[in-house]
Amino acid sequence: MSDKSQRFLIDNTHIRGELVQLDEAWQALQATATYPAPIRKVLGEALAAISLLATTLKFKGSLILQINASAPVHMLVVQATSENTVRGLARWNAEIADDASYNDLFQEGRIIITVEPSDGGERYQSIVALSGESLADSLKSYFEQSEQLQTRLWLASNDQKAAGLLLQRLPNSDDSLVEEDNESWNRTLALSDTISAEELLTLDAETLLHRLYHEEDVRVFAQEAVTFKCQCSQEKVEAMIHSLGIKEARDIIEKQGSIEIDCEFCNTHYAVNHLDIERLFNQQSAPSTNSIH
Numbered sequence: 090m091s092d093k094s095q096r097f098l099i100d101n102t103h104i105r106g107e108l109v110q111l112d113e114a115w116q117a118l119q120a121t122a123t124y125p126a127p128i129r130k131v132l133g134e135a136l137a138a139i140s141l142l143a144t145t146l147k148f149k150g151s152l153i154l155q156i157n158a159s160a161p162v163h164m165l166v167v168q169a170t171s172e173n174t175v176r177g178l179a180r181w182n183a184e185i186a187d188d189a190s191y192n193d194l195f196q197e198g199r200i201i202i203t204v205e206p207s208d209g210g211e212r213y214q215s216i217v218a219l220s221g222e223s224l225a226d227s228l229k230s231y232f233e234q235s236e237q238l239q240t241r242l243w244l245a246s247n248d249q250k251a252a253g254l255l256l257q258r259l260p261n262s263d264d265s266l267v268e269e270d271n272e273s274w275n276r277t278l279a280l281s282d283t284i285s286a287e288e289l290l291t292l293d294a295e296t297l298l299h300r301l302y303h304e305e306d307v308r309v310f311a312q313e314a315v316t317f318k319c320q321c322s323q324e325k326v327e328a329m330i331h332s333l334g335i336k337e338a339r340d341i342i343e344k345q346g347s348i349e350i351d352c353e354f355c356n357t358h359y360a361v362n363h364l365d366i367e368r369l370f371n372q373q374s375a376p377s378t379n380s381i382h
């Protein structure tokens with residue numbers, strides 16, 4: 090199930106699940122920068138996590154998971170869209186020891202999840218302090234603290250693959266079933282806690298679901314492909330330059346000959362010359378944005 094996500098439901102409960110294993114998408118992300126092994130591990134887990142969480146989006150748009158910290162990894166960000174495309178990066182400002190732990194990487198860390206509808210809906214963001222010994226731990230307390238559906242994730246990554254499992258407890262309108270639902274939720278969590286990183290990374294979806302939930306009735310849905318794809322474009326670069334104003338754009342061209350921009354997510358190089366600038370500012374109503382992404 091390479092680069093695929095697999096949705097499932099556990100029948101007779103209000104629990105939905107999702108499995109993801111990323112191979113090419115994860116390797117495409119790694120090709121954009123050379124990451125120290127401890128950062129690479131968290132970045133892979135984060136990529137799996139955002140792929141899983143994006144499957145819960147009910148509208149067109151994207152979901153961004155970001156960890157900000159004072160040092161040494163000051164930013165790690167991953168993004169997934171409702172079209173199942175993913176991208177991400179991490180930035181650090183000090184040497185990273187080979188045996189650096191999760192907590193060594195993020196001092197005074199915060200975890201930020203942003204929901205960004207693409208059709209003009211309201212942007213939603215929530216921030217909690219980073220806690221726990223792993224990204225899955227941090228996300229567990231994130232979901233406990235934010236008023237959202239009960240959600241748990243199991244994550245793993247190595248230099249070849251990134252994988253994860255998500256369980257989510259769906260809302261229940263019938264209060265009389267709550268106790269039974271608590272039992273099935275706790276039982277399913279306990280079963281899921283027996284998964285190893287090795288199994289998440291190597292077993293196919295069918296084997297994995299059987300291994301975990303063979304005593305339950307699991308209903309599986311069609312698998313969906315996940316791909317690495319950046320959202321940068323020449324249009325977005327030009328719109329950003331347009332927002333600088335013609336005077337500043339011409340000043341840069343005069344000093345440097347052209348305006349050169351590299352996308353930090355995918356390393357695509359954009360160059361805009363003086364002819365582009367004149368065309369750009371002669372267009373009526375060019376879109377304005379401060380971001381090339």
Ligand SMILES: [Zn+2]
Pocket residue numbers: 319320321352353354355356357
């Ligand atoms: Zn890009």
